[in-house]
Amino acid sequence: DAGITQSPRYKITETGRQVTLMCHQTWSHSYMFWYRQDLGHGLRLIYYSAAADITDKGEVPDGYVVSRSKTENFPLTLESATRSQTSVYFCASSEGSYTDTQYFGPGTRLTVL
């Protein structure tokens, strides 16, 4: 089916481990985004990408790495997970203009023990 998907939907890991969250969209949208959602903070932008091989930092990038070798994929890696990275992570995409809607994936709930 067309749309934006995230995997895994739930993940439990331990402090210090590397974790990669996957995001895939089938619309060939130019822009892709990673957000984290925490109680009392709303959604905060981690990284975004304007096109393949173009990425940029958002509001809270520390401890995260992204890549975008293909337009449709935008993985987010936690290089050494910390408890403060326990959160719900959302991927989103948009066609690209300032007025375009962002379409969100279903989210990944990550718990770091």
Next chain:
Amino acid sequence: AQSVTQLGSHVSVSEGALVLLRCNYSSSVPPYLFWYVQYPNQGLQLLLKYTSAATLVKGINGFEAEFKKSETSFHLTKPSAHMSDAAEYFCAVRDGNNRLAFGKGNQVVVIP
């Protein structure tokens, strides 16, 4: 920098009563404003958006919002709340780099 203020993290409304969620923004460029809704255990979906056309914007599920430049506001309303409106609502403003700055959200509880 662009930012959004949503007051009152939890909003309770009786079924059939007016839903009013307030959003004030600051923006150094002409604003593009959005309201998103998040149902439990789901991602966000667009309710409506303002993109410099009509100041009264109608969205899905009977919601509408009015852009008021003089008040830097984009409040969301619905005349009559339904049980299905129970969700979290986020106001957002787009900055000049095509990024969204979100408010902290309003959790709406509908009382039967």
